[in-house]
Amino acid sequence: MIQVSRTTHLDVPPEAVWQFFREMNSNYPRWHREHLRWRWLQGEPLAPGAIWYADEWIGWFRLSCRFFVTASQPGRHFAFRIGLPHSLVRSGGSFTFAPAADGGCDVTEEFHFGFSAPVLGPVVDLVLRLALPMEDFRRHISEEGDGLVRLLQPGAQP
Numbered sequence: 448m449i450q451v452s453r454t455t456h457l458d459v460p461p462e463a464v465w466q467f468f469r470e471m472n473s474n475y476p477r478w479h480r481e482h483l484r485w486r487w488l489q490g491e492p493l494a495p496g497a498i499w500y501a502d503e504w505i506g507w508f509r510l511s512c513r514f515f516v517t518a519s520q521p522g523r524h525f526a527f528r529i530g531l532p533h534s535l536v537r538s539g540g541s542f543t544f545a546p547a548a549d550g551g552c553d554v555t556e557e558f559h560f561g562f563s564a565p566v567l568g569p570v571v572d573l574v575l576r577l578a579l580p581m582e583d584f585r586r587h588i589s590e591e592g593d594g595l596v597r598l599l600q601p602g603a604q605p
Contacts, residue, residue: 455592506583
């Protein structure tokens with residue numbers, strides 16, 4: 448299984464970051480220059496069973512599909528899986544908002560794909576590493592962290 452993640456510290460409480468994600472319909476294009484569109488399609492935003500549609504570029508790779516919230520702890524964490532065709536390689540991820548000692552929070556964004564099966568997993572992971580723009584995935588997640596700083600901490604330098 449391939450995993451890409453980044454943790455970003457913000458000087459705002461976890462609840463403020465949670466609200467940012469709940470209101471993603473208006474925040475998405477401002478968050479990152481490669482983000483094109485976002486719509487909540489079904490359910491209460493960030494609640495288990497909620498569905499959203501997102502369209503974005505990650506380098507040359509266009510990710511345009513539905514996302515399904517699979518787990519949620521309000522104000523602290525949500526996990527998702529990605530719909531077809533990306534679900535064929537078990538794509539998904541999560542965001543975790545951990546309270547920090549200074550009153551802010553550490554936001555960890557994690558994205559994963561591939562298989563953990565003993566024989567098939569390493570073969571699929573190798574093909575994915577060769578076929579997908581892995582450096583662009585890392586850059587994109589890093590820039591999303593910088594975008595959270597820019598949007599949630601006006602005047603801060605990411």
